[in-house]
Amino acid sequence: MNPQNQTSADANGAPAAASATQAGSDLDPPSGAPCQGVSAAAPQAAADAALMAPAAFAAVRFVLVETSHPGNVGAVARAMKTMGFGAVPGSLVLVSPREPAVREHPDAIAMASGADDVLAGAVIVDNIEAALAGTAYAVALTARQREFGPPRLLPRDAVAQAGARIAALQATPQGAQAAGAHIAFVFGNERFGLPNEVVDRCSAVTHIPANPAYTSLNLAQAVQLVAYEMRLALLEVRATPLAEIGYAGEPATAEQIEAMFGHLQSGLEAIGFLDPASPKKLMPRLRRLLARSGLEREEVNILRGIAKHMLAATQGQGARAPSKQEK
Known part of the structure; x- marks a missing residue:
């Protein structure tokens, strides 16, 4: 490299142990050899362990x-x-x-x-x-x-x-x-x-x-x-x-947030607000907006409820039916 x-x-x-062509530093060990280094042990270690x-x-x-x-x-x-x-x-x-x-x-x-x-x-x-x-x-x-x-x-x-x-x-x-x-x-x-x-x-x-x-x-x-x-x-x-730290309820997990984004995108597509063939920057903007808020689980549920009603409102109008996960 x-x-x-x-x-x-x-x-x-890459570490020097990988190959001579890979960038490292003057402190990298010889190829294949573990660094001996300086021990991190210090008198403060006992106090740190207690804390x-x-x-x-x-x-x-x-x-x-x-x-x-x-x-x-x-x-x-x-x-x-x-x-x-x-x-x-x-x-x-x-x-x-x-x-x-x-x-x-x-x-x-x-x-x-x-x-x-x-x-x-x-x-x-x-x-x-x-x-x-x-x-x-x-x-x-x-x-x-x-x-x-x-x-x-x-x-x-x-x-x-x-x-x-x-x-x-x-x-x-x-x-x-x-x-x-x-x-x-x-x-x-x-x-x-x-x-x-x-x-x-x-x-x-x-x-x-x-x-x-x-x-x-x-x-x-x-x-x-x-x-x-x-x-x-x-x-x-x-x-x-x-x-x-800004939470009134339980913070949402990564899995809950990702499921919500998938559900919300489906709802926005169903009502014609988001064109899946030309999505532009809508979903990245929404991700940025909601990332600043520190979503709670109940807030995720509210957004999924909105998406569910978007999908339900478009039934019979040529929009696809919600998936099992989205129901």
């Missing part, structure tokens, strides 16, 4: 979309573990990695450098919908400016919002079992970043404000920075009622 082909600081670069709530750290999910290089996956597992993430299986989710057996790949194991448990616990899924199942808040890492999409936040603001949601949801009677009790950070392919259809399914967008003259970051470096900020946010977070 030519260094010029690396995308910006949204999570890029940490394991359930809060377990609620954070790192999603890698179509990762090309197995070594990057291993390095991400290591980055997660050094910041206290990955203790439960499924904390690392891989969407259609190029190497299906990436968890057993020698480069991945070498770059994990002791974080083999995080690597072994990674879950492989086929699409972003499966990767975000059970989440109520997802942050896409991308430096690319897009005409539409979720609200753009600074990394520290994004992790602060994520931490507040974790604290609020885990303070409910259901605790870690509450619907949408997890949050996710989503990172793209080393060369191409994240496609619009993945970004659109996230709640917010952020990017790492690197040196404008050289913005390229290795994927694991980007994950390390986000994991560090998330760790700090969780160490400082306090139990917060949902009302204090």
Whole structure:
């Protein structure tokens, strides 16, 4: 891979363990060799451990979309573990990695450098919908400016919002079992970043404000920075009622929101407001609008009720019947 082909600081670069032609840094280890690094242990570690709530750290999910290089996956597992993430299986989710057996790949194991448990616990899924199942808040890492999409936040603001949601949801009677009790950070392919259809399914967008003259970051470096900020946010977070972060009721999950958008699009097509042959930017605009609101489950139900009546009102007028899911 030519260094010029690396995308910006949204999570890029192959590890040196992959090949000599792939961009890395002077700190990358020799090919196939795990980094020895500097231990993160410090006198503060004991105090940190006393403050940490394991359930809060377990609620954070790192999603890698179509990762090309197995070594990057291993390095991400290591980055997660050094910041206290990955203790439960499924904390690392891989969407259609190029190497299906990436968890057993020698480069991945070498770059994990002791974080083999995080690597072994990674879950492989086929699409972003499966990767975000059970989440109520997802942050896409991308430096690319897009005409539409979720609200753009600074990394520290994004992790602060994520931490507040974790604290609020885990303070409910259901605790870690509450619907949408997890949050996710989503990172793209080393060369191409994240496609619009993945970004659109996230709640917010952020990017790492690197040196404008050289913005390229290795994927694991980007994950390390986000994991560090998330760790700090969780160490400082306090139990917060949902009302204090803008929710009057239970937040909607990613699955509920996606089902609502599908239902709403069908309703808009049925009444002729949306032309499926020329949809233009209506649905992306609606996604952006509703992403700013922090949808609750009851609000999703209201919007689906509107869509249901749109479909019902057009029956017998040449419009298609609602699907079983939409009824």
